[in-house]
Amino acid sequence: VGETRGCSIMSPTAPMSPMPPMPPMSPPSPHRLHSPAVGAALPPAAIPRPTLCHLCQQHLSGRVHVPPPLSGVGGLLPPHRSHPKAGIRLGMRPHGCLQLGCPGAMACCVFLVGRSSPRAAGTVLGNMGTAHQAARPAVGLGAARNSPNISHTIASHPPSPNLPISPCPLHLPAIPPSSLFPPSIPPPPPHPPRDPLPTLPAPSTHPTSGLPSFPFKLGGDAGGGRHGRGGGVAHLAGCRAGRLHIWAARRRMAPPRALRDLTLALGAAVVALGSLLFIAWKLYFRDTELGASWDSWWEREVKELRDRAPPGSTVEWKQVLVLGLDGAGKSSVLHYICSQTVRKRIPPTLGFNSAQLQVEGLEMDLLEVGGSQNLRAYWSHYLSGAHVLVFVVDSVDRERLLTARQELHALLAQEPRLPLVVLANKQDKSDALSTEELREELALQALDGQRELFLLPTSATWASLSTATSVLHLRSLLVSLLSQS
Numbered sequence: 001v002g003e004t005r006g007c008s009i010m011s012p013t014a015p016m017s018p019m020p021p022m023p024p025m026s027p028p029s030p031h032r033l034h035s036p037a038v039g040a041a042l043p044p045a046a047i048p049r050p051t052l053c054h055l056c057q058q059h060l061s062g063r064v065h066v067p068p069p070l071s072g073v074g075g076l077l078p079p080h081r082s083h084p085k086a087g088i089r090l091g092m093r094p095h096g097c098l099q100l101g102c103p104g105a106m107a108c109c110v111f112l113v114g115r116s117s118p119r120a121a122g123t124v125l126g127n128m129g130t131a132h133q134a135a136r137p138a139v140g141l142g143a144a145r146n147s148p149n150i151s152h153t154i155a156s157h158p159p160s161p162n163l164p165i166s167p168c169p170l171h172l173p174a175i176p177p178s179s180l181f182p183p184s185i186p187p188p189p190p191h192p193p194r195d196p197l198p199t200l201p202a203p204s205t206h207p208t209s210g211l212p213s214f215p216f217k218l219g220g221d222a223g224g225g226r227h228g229r230g231g232g233v234a235h236l237a238g239c240r241a242g243r244l245h246i247w248a249a250r251r252r253m254a255p256p257r258a259l260r261d262l263t264l265a266l267g268a269a270v271v272a273l274g275s276l277l278f279i280a281w282k283l284y285f286r287d288t289e290l291g292a293s294w295d296s297w298w299e300r301e302v303k304e305l306r307d308r309a310p311p312g313s314t315v316e317w318k319q320v321l322v323l324g325l326d327g328a329g330k331s332s333v334l335h336y337i338c339s340q341t342v343r344k345r346i347p348p349t350l351g352f353n354s355a356q357l358q359v360e361g362l363e364m365d366l367l368e369v370g371g372s373q374n375l376r377a378y379w380s381h382y383l384s385g386a387h388v389l390v391f392v393v394d395s396v397d398r399e400r401l402l403t404a405r406q407e408l409h410a411l412l413a414q415e416p417r418l419p420l421v422v423l424a425n426k427q428d429k430s431d432a433l434s435t436e437e438l439r440e441e442l443a444l445q446a447l448d449g450q451r452e453l454f455l456l457p458t459s460a461t462w463a464s465l466s467t468a469t470s471v472l473h474l475r476s477l478l479v480s481l482l483s484q485s
């Protein structure tokens, strides 16, 4: 046990004296930095007398001082004589200036701030008066009070009313705080009363529209104006006000000017391009059937026939009447005979078509009357002037063969001796009826012996040009028939 070194070293050699009692803790002082005394409130006499910092001393002694590099935050720069405004740097602290309790700093700052920015002066004073109550903001106010803006601004930053008063190091006259900080800012003078608005007349009812309207004068009292001399009383109806409102809304939503111009330019370009294309199309197809109308084609045919006739020759006119149900192929056959070309698309004949053929001193007048139901009533009117009747039948249209037969026999009943040529058209189609079948379906055998009767298989297509079904056989037959009569 005796070898326990720690115990032997740590063991006291002398008896311990009792500890003295600790003094009671004092509460923290609000002015601990400026007053070493301990207490809740300091009497004015206990505040240490302020002393000028070295920067303020230099400035107040009249020497130009170039401030050292700035550092820190929350203070003011010392002033510069030639550039007083340059000395104002709120929010930046210069070296050594704005020492707590330095009234010189306060005076310099307020002086310069007051010359440059009254509002900044008020801020400075307010901050210093509240944060550093040991200083005396009233000292520097002697230089700034001449500006009404300063005192006005300072009112919004009133320092504590318990500020102590100490002698002014700048020997400025002491100013009582009550005159520096007015209790309230005087209210602005009231606006002068405006002219009362003119009262509108009561609305009346518009005589024609029935809407409420308000009379107003056009052109003014002088009797001029762009609406006519003498002015006059007009009526502004309620609907017009609505239109004005819509117009204004449209104007607000109108696209920008550049977009409008671009749209107009594009529209003009499209119109010009379309016109050019149309002219080019017309020029390109002027000699083809696409560019020429049906009527002009007939006119050209007639002109060619007349030009081909030998001068002074006597031409005998014969009329060939071409009839048949609609869609049988009458127009196609005529076109084929006259031009020996095929038109893929032929519009239905709404009235009649006429073509002249001059062959071997014989001029044929080929007359086609439309085959639609409303035109069939006119067929009989052309029978008396015809020398030959050509009746065209659609060899594929089985459903209407009975109709075709009835129409044909009704015509023949009126002209018992008129030569008849029946065309079994569209023989190029695979399901076309043969001529024998058509002879039976149309009851042509009943006409045997009454008149000259022919039944020809035809096809008005390119492929049939040199075949037995070519329409050109019809032309030869017609020439033979008409030459005899």
Ligand SMILES: Nc1nc2c(ncn2[C@@H]2O[C@H](COP(=O)(O)OP(=O)(O)OP(=O)(O)O)[C@@H](O)[C@H]2O)c(=O)[nH]1
Pocket (backbone or CB within 6 Å): 324, 325, 326, 327, 328, 329, 330, 331, 332, 333, 343, 344, 345, 346, 347, 348, 349, 350, 369, 370, 371, 372, 392, 425, 426, 427, 428, 429, 458, 459, 460, 461
């Ligand atoms: N496959 C074929 N189609 C034909 C033939 N003949 C005419 N067509 C077609 O039949 C349709 C009617 O021909 P159109 O010549 O107009 O008949 P249409 O008798 O004059 O008719 P309407 O004028 O209405 O009385 C057209 O589409 C022609 O192309 C033919 O021989 N073969």
Ligand SMILES: [Mg+2]
Pocket (backbone or CB within 6 Å): 330, 331, 332, 347, 348, 349, 368, 370
């Ligand atoms: Mg036709």
